[in-house]
Amino acid sequence: MTTTMIEDVTINGDGSQNVFGNTVARDLILNQLTIVRGRPTMVLSEDEIVERVKVYIPASNHGRIVEILAADHVIALAGPQGAGVVTTAIAALRRLHPALRVRLFSTGEDDVEQAATATTPCGYLIRARDEEPPRLRSFLEAVRASGGFAVVVGTAAEQRHLTEFLTAITVEPPPAATVYRSHLARRGLFDSPWQGWSGATRLLRGASPGDAARLAKIVDEVSRRGGDEHEVERAYLGWAEELRKWFGSHPGLLDQTLMIAAATIAPADETQVYGAASSLARRLEITLAGGGLAWTPTTGLSELLDAERDEDQIVFRRYGYAESVLPHVFVEYPLARMELLSWLAQLPTDTVLALGNTLGHRLVRSFADLAAKYNKPEKITQMARTWGTGPAADLAYIALTQTCLDPLVGGRVRSKLYEWSRERQAPQSLKLTVAQVCEVLGQTHLSIAMTRLKHLATHGDEQVRREVLDVARSLADLDPMAVFSTALKWAASTAQGSGTDMVGRLDVAMRLLLDLLPAFGGTELRRVLETVDHLVTNGAPQLRTCLLDWTRELATGYPVHVLILALSLTRNTGVSATKQRTSFGTDLFLSLTVSLDFEEHASVLEMSGPVDPMSCTLAWRTAFAGVREFSHFGEALNVWLDTAAAREDLRPALVSALTTAARPSLAARQLLTDRVRAWAAGGRGRRTVKEEILTRVLLPEWHRWFLVAWVRLRTTVL
Numbered sequence: 001m002t003t004t005m006i007e008d009v010t011i012n013g014d015g016s017q018n019v020f021g022n023t024v025a026r027d028l029i030l031n032q033l034t035i036v037r038g039r040p041t042m043v044l045s046e047d048e049i050v051e052r053v054k055v056y057i058p059a060s061n062h063g064r065i066v067e068i069l070a071a072d073h074v075i076a077l078a079g080p081q082g083a084g085v086v087t088t089a090i091a092a093l094r095r096l097h098p099a100l101r102v103r104l105f106s107t108g109e110d111d112v113e114q115a116a117t118a119t120t121p122c123g124y125l126i127r128a129r130d131e132e133p134p135r136l137r138s139f140l141e142a143v144r145a146s147g148g149f150a151v152v153v154g155t156a157a158e159q160r161h162l163t164e165f166l167t168a169i170t171v172e173p174p175p176a177a178t179v180y181r182s183h184l185a186r187r188g189l190f191d192s193p194w195q196g197w198s199g200a201t202r203l204l205r206g207a208s209p210g211d212a213a214r215l216a217k218i219v220d221e222v223s224r225r226g227g228d229e230h231e232v233e234r235a236y237l238g239w240a241e242e243l244r245k246w247f248g249s250h251p252g253l254l255d256q257t258l259m260i261a262a263a264t265i266a267p268a269d270e271t272q273v274y275g276a277a278s279s280l281a282r283r284l285e286i287t288l289a290g291g292g293l294a295w296t297p298t299t300g301l302s303e304l305l306d307a308e309r310d311e312d313q314i315v316f317r318r319y320g321y322a323e324s325v326l327p328h329v330f331v332e333y334p335l336a337r338m339e340l341l342s343w344l345a346q347l348p349t350d351t352v353l354a355l356g357n358t359l360g361h362r363l364v365r366s367f368a369d370l371a372a373k374y375n376k377p378e379k380i381t382q383m384a385r386t387w388g389t390g391p392a393a394d395l396a397y398i399a400l401t402q403t404c405l406d407p408l409v410g411g412r413v414r415s416k417l418y419e420w421s422r423e424r425q426a427p428q429s430l431k432l433t434v435a436q437v438c439e440v441l442g443q444t445h446l447s448i449a450m451t452r453l454k455h456l457a458t459h460g461d462e463q464v465r466r467e468v469l470d471v472a473r474s475l476a477d478l479d480p481m482a483v484f485s486t487a488l489k490w491a492a493s494t495a496q497g498s499g500t501d502m503v504g505r506l507d508v509a510m511r512l513l514l515d516l517l518p519a520f521g522g523t524e525l526r527r528v529l530e531t532v533d534h535l536v537t538n539g540a541p542q543l544r545t546c547l548l549d550w551t552r553e554l555a556t557g558y559p560v561h562v563l564i565l566a567l568s569l570t571r572n573t574g575v576s577a578t579k580q581r582t583s584f585g586t587d588l589f590l591s592l593t594v595s596l597d598f599e600e601h602a603s604v605l606e607m608s609g610p611v612d613p614m615s616c617t618l619a620w621r622t623a624f625a626g627v628r629e630f631s632h633f634g635e636a637l638n639v640w641l642d643t644a645a646a647r648e649d650l651r652p653a654l655v656s657a658l659t660t661a662a663r664p665s666l667a668a669r670q671l672l673t674d675r676v677r678a679w680a681a682g683g684r685g686r687r688t689v690k691e692e693i694l695t696r697v698l699l700p701e702w703h704r705w706f707l708v709a710w711v712r713l714r715t716t717v718l
Helices: 026-037 046-055 062-072 085-096 113-117 133-146 156-162 176-186 198-203 209-224 229-236 240-249 253-265 270-283 298-304 321-332 334-349 357-373 377-389 393-403 410-421 428-441 446-459 462-476 480-493 499-519 522-538 541-555 559-571 579-593 613-625 633-646 651-662 666-680 687-697 701-717
Strands: 002-006 009-013 074-078 101-105 122-127 149-154 308-310 313-315
Touching: 026 393, 026 428, 046 085, 046 176, 062 074, 062 085, 074 085, 074 133, 074 156, 085 101, 085 122, 085 149, 113 133, 122 133, 133 149, 133 156, 149 156, 176 198, 176 209, 198 209, 198 229, 209 229, 240 253, 240 321, 253 270, 253 298, 253 321, 253 334, 253 357, 270 298, 270 334, 321 334, 321 357, 334 357, 334 377, 357 377, 357 393, 377 393, 377 410, 377 428, 393 410, 393 428, 410 428, 410 446, 428 446, 428 462, 446 462, 446 480, 446 499, 462 480, 462 499, 480 499, 480 522, 499 522, 499 541, 522 541, 522 559, 522 579, 541 559, 541 579, 559 579, 559 613, 579 613, 579 633, 613 633, 613 651, 613 666, 633 651, 633 666, 633 687, 651 666, 651 687, 666 687, 687 701
Parallel strands: 074 149, 101 122, 122 149
Antiparallel strands: 002 009, 308 313
């Protein structure tokens, strides 16, 4: 095992390596996937769908919604944030078809053709604010034609630009208190005192189903920690009253920066709290008269902050209190938002504070959530580029995965991912990070993720292509047929691009197809072979080596099919003859011929199936004409001759194939003669095959007739 140091990057591995850039650890990827899957607005997994249906309390007009959707296959549902519009849509779709696949969809980014080509009905959830009327109208028509279903969701204002062809139905949500009790029961609090808690009725007066679900979650968390009703109520209200009171009674900017810093990084030791507060003060251009003596002394720090001391750390015990401080400041002090975001983004890489990876990752999540909430995608992508270019790729990964599916800023983050994936000179670590982000992006928008992976495979090096392949394999677990079909499109598209650019894309596509093909039947194998044929005919010459190597590998699992393909290329049946096709088919045929069975005979000749040795005549004719072009020629010819010597049943056809191929050309006849004589001299028992061939191709002709006479005479005498 070697360890190589390249500036600040350590690379461990066997042998020499050519790897630059930071990569994101697999445990972080799995952790972030778990976090994102836990956000219903971002990822609509099957588990999330099932959970929503189980806890769903029907809207008052649920029956009417189902009737309209069943009749028209398309419906628009409107309602304010938290009204349960998406949950109502999912429940209606599953009411029509209990096993219906439901997915979030964007006509501006996803592959709109999939609705028209879908083999089974699918339910699509479409956010109204993301859509352009003409594009959406065409997609909805395709959904109807395919037998699928589509629900356009959003607020009444977001639906307004679609009224020309869609009339939105306003969801009439159930009482929030009923939703609250349903969520409590789902969390195992069936007969707890919280079911009849009068405070819930008061808090949820005029509230939405989303508020009710949030209150049930807080009750569950606080009750597990031994908290009381007072703590639940304050946490539900975001500690707004307490925080307004604290900031009102502590108008000093230094005290306020201490509170913001401590709540942001808690639990943390006092030195880190003061360091983070000092950093924030500088960011906000707060004058520190007296330097460090201007701050509240450590003995009074916990009292100042309404916090507790746990050994040398400052901790906030009240549920959700510390997490509410920054959101409160963002609401109350809008002019400070950008500086606060910049401060948050700087903390994880502050070498003086040295906050550690766990806290650093949490801070980036807070940064990403706040930047998304306040519609600052440029700040997100700016910091992601900075982190992804340097030694902090894990921070870039968290920021991008945390926001790429966000309902507000996700589209613009995805656009930046697309831009980076196409950037030839993008830093290596950034390319790797974008590939890894696609594993999260693909949970909801599979085709969007695959498009970015395609460009990374096109413009990336071997390390990037390996990452792309790993991510694509992971996404295939979600929808193997969609990934398989996409990989076929990748491969086919290389025929239209520059050969140099397309080699990487073709390499990844073919490796992915090899992985997925065993799960499918003959129809998909035919599609693969047709794609190979298309690339042989139309692809750039630079693709040949990659395509040939891959097709040889395909032959290990499907030898007869690949041999038939090779022979069809040499025949050019149904197409205009091209040297490119015949040359490729011949090269492939020869490489298959050198593959030996356990008796060291040509395995392609031992197969059962529709392969007649005489059908290989055209391949041999091309090989004789361009022997220097084919590296496997000599070995393949010897294997063919060895098989003819060992198999009397195949010998006539094998000899006829060779001699028929060589006879039209004097040069080919001489070449075959020389090669057969050299082969025959290398072992006993080869005389018969040699004579059967030479009696047909030997030059000059009088030598051949003399040999024919001699063989007949010898045979008669014996």
